[in-house]
Amino acid sequence: MRRIVSLLAIAAALGFPALAATARAQTVIAGTVKSKAGRPLGGLALLEKGEIHNNLWDRGALVDAQGRFRIEVAAGGAYGLHVYSSGYIYSPQAIRVETGKTLEVQVALAPEPTRASTPVIRKVGFFPWEGHPGVTFVKADVADPRNILGPQVLAFDAGTGRAYALEPPQKVRDLKANFPNGVYQLQVDTRARALDPRDWHFVVADHQCNTSDILSFPHEPKPQQVVQ
Amino acid sequence: MPRLAVLLGALALGGTGATRAAAEAPADVPAPGLAAEGQRWWTRSPDPVNPVACATCHDDPAAIRGWAPSFPKVKPLPPPHARVMTLLQANAEAVARHYRLEDPLPAATAITAYLTALAADLPVSPGVSPGQPLFPHRLRQLEASVSRGARSFGARCAGCHRPAEVAPATRRFPRPWPEPLQALETFLTGHRPSRPPLDWSDPEMADLVAYLVSHLAGEPLGSPGGSIPP
Numbered sequence: 077m078r079r080i081v082s083l084l085a086i087a088a089a090l091g092f093p094a095l096a097a098t099a100r101a102q103t104v105i106a107g108t109v110k111s112k113a114g115r116p117l118g119g120l121a122l123l124e125k126g127e128i129h130n131n132l133w134d135r136g137a138l139v140d141a142q143g144r145f146r147i148e149v150a151a152g153g154a155y156g157l158h159v160y161s162s163g164y165i166y167s168p169q170a171i172r173v174e175t176g177k178t179l180e181v182q183v184a185l186a187p188e189p190t191r192a193s194t195p196v197i198r199k200v201g202f203f204p205w206e207g208h209p210g211v212t213f214v215k216a217d218v219a220d221p222r223n224i225l226g227p228q229v230l231a232f233d234a235g236t237g238r239a240y241a242l243e244p245p246q247k248v249r250d251l252k253a254n255f256p257n258g259v260y261q262l263q264v265d266t267r268a269r270a271l272d273p274r275d276w277h278f279v280v281a282d283h284q285c286n287t288s289d290i291l292s293f294p295h296e297p298k299p300q301q302v303v304q
Numbered sequence: 305m306p307r308l309a310v311l312l313g314a315l316a317l318g319g320t321g322a323t324r325a326a327a328e329a330p331a332d333v334p335a336p337g338l339a340a341e342g343q344r345w346w347t348r349s350p351d352p353v354n355p356v357a358c359a360t361c362h363d364d365p366a367a368i369r370g371w372a373p374s375f376p377k378v379k380p381l382p383p384p385h386a387r388v389m390t391l392l393q394a395n396a397e398a399v400a401r402h403y404r405l406e407d408p409l410p411a412a413t414a415i416t417a418y419l420t421a422l423a424a425d426l427p428v429s430p431g432v433s434p435g436q437p438l439f440p441h442r443l444r445q446l447e448a449s450v451s452r453g454a455r456s457f458g459a460r461c462a463g464c465h466r467p468a469e470v471a472p473a474t475r476r477f478p479r480p481w482p483e484p485l486q487a488l489e490t491f492l493t494g495h496r497p498s499r500p501p502l503d504w505s506d507p508e509m510a511d512l513v514a515y516l517v518s519h520l521a522g523e524p525l526g527s528p529g530g531s532i533p534p
Contacts, residue, residue, distance in 0.1 A: 251382030
């Protein structure tokens with residue numbers, strides 16, 4: 077820490093006040109994810125900006141094998157933190173971080189007692205829009221055995237740190253309504269940065285919190301198992 | 305905002321007051337049978353296909369103890385459904401969604417009894433949950449709800465009741481009579497309506513309860529403080 081403080085002081089003295097201010101203003105949501113039994117879990121940590129359950133997805137991060145994640149956000153305020161790990165019921169919690177501070181959270185996930193009710197991501201694909209360079213459609217074919225999908229058909233681009241809700245095959249006006257099974261999609265602007273499928277991760281949760289496994293590259297679904 | 309300041313001030317003093325009141329009077333918590341029934345709903349899903357119950361994720365009674373005293377409060381449902389809810393209303397919303405019950409009221413009432421019994425010695429703290437961050441926008445919504453509830457009380461109840469006198473009686477619910485069980489909201493639904501009755505799930509019901517409970521901030525959730533006026 078002393079070295080960082082010294083570097084900031086030198087940066088300011090050398091005429092890089094913006095650099096020093098930027099470093100000081102970093103706002104971070106970090107945390108540890110474990111199972112109820114205390115085992116560290118890898119997965120995804122995704123944020124809604126503002127009130128939780130508003131479906132305005134913002135930033136995200138991969139949760140590493142030690143159960144650690146760290147998300148830098150542009151500003152302090154309220155966020156909805158959702159944490160996912162394959163075989164576990166996702167955990168939502170409303171959080172509030174102050175600008176320039178790091179919020180540390182602990183998350184404990186409960187295993188899915190059965191996979192008979194959990195949604196399934198059957199297939200994903202990446203489709204450049206012919207005749208429209210710079211636009212790629214990301215599509216996910218999703219099915220829920222009980223037909224109670226909600227808005228959480230989610231994608232995370234680890235290359236940019238952005239989280240997205242995919243659009244359902246038919247418009248759903250009420251976020252509490254049951255969303256249809258079928259092909260969900262997202263239009264991604266690739267003019268500034270090429271899309272790399274290896275960076276993309278997908279997860280789905282229904283209205284009863286039943287949660288699919290996370291589907292990562294090469295995006296080949298496997299049978300969903302109950303965690304022992 | 306002054307009422308909110310008073311409410312938060314009362315909460316700041318609540319620990320001492322709650323301890324004193326709890327020592328002076330035995331806790332008046334929902335009947336054990338009712339709370340036990342609520343615990344069954346909490347721990348077992350009625351759905352044989354989906355065994356996920358409330359306790360699957362919320363399995364630590366110490367962690368959920370602070371929930372009941374924090375109601376009424378803003379329940380952050382997807383927009384535009386987010387609003388101030390009573391504990392019963394929030395439980396009904398949750399069991400309707402998770403357990404897919406056609407009539408969520410009996411299960412929600414029993415779960416309300418269970419959660420209330422867990423927190424009998426904790427101070428009433430509408431909008432504030434132990435260990436949870438404070439969200440100013442939610443507190444402002446709660447403040448507005450209390451104000452609406454004051455107007456509702458004036459129009460519906462003030463002819464016979466004074467709020468400070470009747471508020472303590474809200475802590476006697478849920479109760480096991482009339483059978484099978486009765487929540488505060490269902491009691492108010494049928495209590496001498498001088499105007500079209502409120503439904504237990506109405507937002508105006510949450511406002512009315514928020515106004516009544518605002519008189520109890522800092523007092524223990526489960527202590528007796530008055531009888532139900534005739």
